[in-house]
Amino acid sequence: MHVVTAIIPDRVEVFDLVTALQVFAVVRLGDHTPGYDVRVCGSGDTSAMARGQVAFGLRPSQTLASLDDADTVLIPSGQPPYEREQWMLDPIRRAAARGARIASLCTGAFALAATGLLDGQRATTHWLACAELADRYPEIEVDPTVLFVDNGPVLTSAGSAAVIDMCLHMVRCDYGAEIAANAARYLVTPLQRNGGQAQFIPRLPSPDDRSALQPVLEWIEQNLERPLMQTEIARAAGMSVRTLQRHFQDQLGTSAQQWLLNARLDRARQLLETTELSIDHVAEASGFGTAVTLRRHFTRQVGTAPRAYRNTFR
Incomplete structure (x- = not known):
């Protein structure tokens, strides 16, 4: 045996x-x-x-x-x-x-x-x-x-x-x-x-309120449903794209693009957990645009499909 x-x-x-x-x-x-x-x-x-x-x-x-x-x-x-x-x-x-x-x-x-x-x-x-x-x-x-x-x-x-x-x-x-x-x-x-x-894994907490990036991070959160380009984010932060990227790396240890993706995923997770919105509407509200794009990023980063995630955590 x-x-x-x-x-x-x-x-x-x-x-x-x-x-x-x-x-x-x-x-x-x-x-x-x-x-x-x-x-x-x-x-x-x-x-x-x-x-x-x-x-x-x-x-x-x-x-x-x-x-x-x-x-x-x-x-x-x-x-x-x-x-x-x-x-x-x-x-x-x-x-x-x-x-x-x-x-x-x-x-x-x-x-x-x-x-x-x-x-x-x-x-x-x-x-x-x-x-x-x-x-x-x-x-x-x-x-x-x-x-x-x-x-x-x-x-x-x-x-x-x-x-x-x-x-x-x-x-x-x-x-x-x-x-x-x-x-x-x-x-x-x-x-x-x-x-x-x-x-x-719990969603990442917001950085310390004293962070120089805090205002622009809040602005991103308020505009997640929109297609956001680096130039627009940098303009909202009052910085050049290069300076913006340096601040993200120094203060958050990641790029602005990756932080934006994580913020969109956090929004999608929250909506899947707490609402009855369709997957298409979750994709729109979190800035992914389409369910196909949401599913691709969600599966790669979270390790499961949006619908399976909802069934587990709703």
Whole structure:
């Protein structure tokens, strides 16, 4: 039987851990036998945490020796600083060296990154921690938009519920779509969700009111439904196009065109969430002009189609 073992850091985030274990535990094969032997190992008693708050005490059922025959090793989230659990790193490396599949859950990606197993590869983690992961490990290509990344023997998931998506994906790889679909049905969750975690990232806040760009940003917001050219924006700001671009890069870290696109997408998201306007009218009101243009930009940036986004968040 395929053995799935979670190696838990001190003060483990309980949602990641229990969610992943539950996905594998509910899998049943055609003869109704379990598809996985699910285990938990650690260095000793610890606390199960709910976003940093102690939920209950936790005693792993297995010692670290149980990693020796694990086919899949799960690394759930701990508490920052995430790499402090140095005792985990060598056991994880040894498991990978003998061919075990290694999968990090949410910010468990930091411990996985510390092992070196993600070097030169694409990875993800909770969108709140993606910038930090990329900063600490520049050799990793961090993608903040996806629900999970499958590099074959090494996988990483985005935050919280994205753990379900990745684990169901692993079940599908192990036993096929039908077995995975049955597990998803038991869990009352889709086998595969549309889009990535980009659709869950909050809209960017407005810059500080003291910003020299604040007046022109407000003007853009008030005129989003119009086709706005750089020259017109620069004229509204009382600057040359070159000076406008320099201010955007210095103060907002992006170009005026990209900020305008993000503002249009924010308007579209707001309208999809809060109104019954048709997709055509949403496209017009947010300045994209046509539903085709809205759909192209929305799918590329948010990771899902406007209609699917509305169905999820309205």
